[in-house]
Amino acid sequence: MSRRRPGARIVTALPILVAAIAAAAMAVFSGAQDTRTAGVAKLSLDEARRTMQWDEPAEPVKIAGPLHFVGTRGLAAWLIATAEGHILLNTTMPSGGPAIEASIRKLGFRPEEIRILLTGHAHIDHAGGHAYIQKLSGATVAMMTEEVDLIESGGRSDFHYGAEPEFSYQPVTVDRVLGDGETIVLGGVTLTAYRTAGHTRGATTFALKITEADRDYNVVFPGGTNINPGYRLVKDASYPGIADDYRRTVEYLEMMTPDIWLDMHLDPEDFDARRARAAKEGAAAWVNTEEYREWIAAVRGKLDAALAAQSDAAWLKDLATRYTAAWCSRNAANVAKFFDEKGSLTINYGTPAVGRTQIAAAAQSFMTAFPDIVVTMDGVEFDGGRGIYRWTFTGTNTGPGGTGRAVRISGQEEWSFGPGGLIYASQGRFDEDEYKRQLAGVSGGS
Numbered sequence: 001m002s003r004r005r006p007g008a009r010i011v012t013a014l015p016i017l018v019a020a021i022a023a024a025a026m027a028v029f030s031g032a033q034d035t036r037t038a039g040v041a042k043l044s045l046d047e048a049r050r051t052m053q054w055d056e057p058a059e060p061v062k063i064a065g066p067l068h069f070v071g072t073r074g075l076a077a078w079l080i081a082t083a084e085g086h087i088l089l090n091t092t093m094p095s096g097g098p099a100i101e102a103s104i105r106k107l108g109f110r111p112e113e114i115r116i117l118l119t120g121h122a123h124i125d126h127a128g129g130h131a132y133i134q135k136l137s138g139a140t141v142a143m144m145t146e147e148v149d150l151i152e153s154g155g156r157s158d159f160h161y162g163a164e165p166e167f168s169y170q171p172v173t174v175d176r177v178l179g180d181g182e183t184i185v186l187g188g189v190t191l192t193a194y195r196t197a198g199h200t201r202g203a204t205t206f207a208l209k210i211t212e213a214d215r216d217y218n219v220v221f222p223g224g225t226n227i228n229p230g231y232r233l234v235k236d237a238s239y240p241g242i243a244d245d246y247r248r249t250v251e252y253l254e255m256m257t258p259d260i261w262l263d264m265h266l267d268p269e270d271f272d273a274r275r276a277r278a279a280k281e282g283a284a285a286w287v288n289t290e291e292y293r294e295w296i297a298a299v300r301g302k303l304d305a306a307l308a309a310q311s312d313a314a315w316l317k318d319l320a321t322r323y324t325a326a327w328c329s330r331n332a333a334n335v336a337k338f339f340d341e342k343g344s345l346t347i348n349y350g351t352p353a354v355g356r357t358q359i360a361a362a363a364q365s366f367m368t369a370f371p372d373i374v375v376t377m378d379g380v381e382f383d384g385g386r387g388i389y390r391w392t393f394t395g396t397n398t399g400p401g402g403t404g405r406a407v408r409i410s411g412q413e414e415w416s417f418g419p420g421g422l423i424y425a426s427q428g429r430f431d432e433d434e435y436k437r438q439l440a441g442v443s444g445g446s
């Protein structure tokens with residue numbers, strides 16, 4: 001199905017909340033990320049509902065094995081029906097609760113028998129109907145650790161949309177907290193939950209193996225990957241570690257090899273075409289391996305474009321210059337101030353120093369050992385949204401118990417950023433063997 005018309009493809013590949021009006025959708029797709037006014041978001045939610053047919057009812061249909069579609073024209077909801085009760089993945093908009101209930105009954109199942117309620121991420125267009133379905137069924141609400149706050153606040157704790165009233169929905173209480181890679185087992189069906197964050201802090205991809213007519217199908221439900229307008233990944237990041245989350249998510253999804261890929265947002269035309277084919281061909285009609293590869297390649301392209309577009313070289317150089325001066329001030333607290341409150345500094349893959357107190361202690365240990373420490377900046381540049389800061393440090397080891405020898409060693413730090421332009425994670429590296437040789441007087445350095 002690589003012959004979808006371009007417009008339809010954009011809608012399919014846009015697992016997002018807002019950017020549904022054509023202009024905004026194109027902006028997202030072309031990597032122009034900076035449409036950050038609330039006004040756009042407000043306009044788009046209404047537009048999205050209409051143009052993407054989020055609230056329009058759709059006929060339910062069996063996909064394969066225990067898996068059934070029970071969503072709307074534009075939004076996916078999946079029922080996994082077993083003899084021991086059912087799993088429901090995604091509940092669409094708040095209006096979707098009664099629609100999903102009706103679809104489940106139409107398929108001949110009882111919505112009261114839903115035992116586990118899941119969503120790929122807790123935005124209003126995928127968890128809006130949770131409260132209705134939970135009340136109806138008494139189902140266990142299971143969520144990834146990092147997504148618990150979002151669904152329990154009904155979207156109000158969202159890092160980007162939290163202050164927008166129309167993005168909030170009736171909250172539910174989480175009964176079961178999921179860790180990355182945890183499995184959900186019911187009636188002989190096993191779903192695996194993977195944290196694939198970035199779009200939200202705890203967006204979750206579910207994987208499921210099902211059998212239909214003696215054939216096994218690996219089914220993957222990605223949990224939302226879009227970089228919405230206004231999301232900030234590099235300097236002044238929308239949340240600490242967002243770029244690292246997106247990178248890890250894309251790498252993870254690139255490794256997956258689904259037979260059937262099912263997105264949270266639907267392209268109604270493509271879905272109808274497959275539905276018609278499935279009536280004749282059965283489950284094989286839903287196989288879309290090739291489309292998955294195209295989709296994840298496009299997701300990778302959008303992430304790389306967003307990281308490049310948001311990498312401000314002048315800003316990074318200024319940060320690195322000031323950071324260098326902080327080291328030369330020989331005041332460890334000055335160094336720690338460059339880090340997010342929950343930031344970390346890891347040196348040569350050792351135990352990370354986490355938080356400003358520990359980071360200051362790590363910096364102090366060098367400053368104490370080398371009272372005349374001088375750090376120079378050898379260079380700084382962006383690489384895929386990360387800052388690569390290269391340095392040389394010179395000093396004489398005249399601190400307590402020191403060898404008295406002069407050391408000159410070069411290395412680098414690799415930075416990711418948090419809100420306010422602070423460093424969220426720094427991976428520091430230098431040649432520790434050479435450092436020890438110089439301290440022992442074996443080598444004279446460079």
Ligand SMILES: [Zn+2]
Pocket residue numbers: 015016017121123199224
């Ligand atoms: Zn979303």
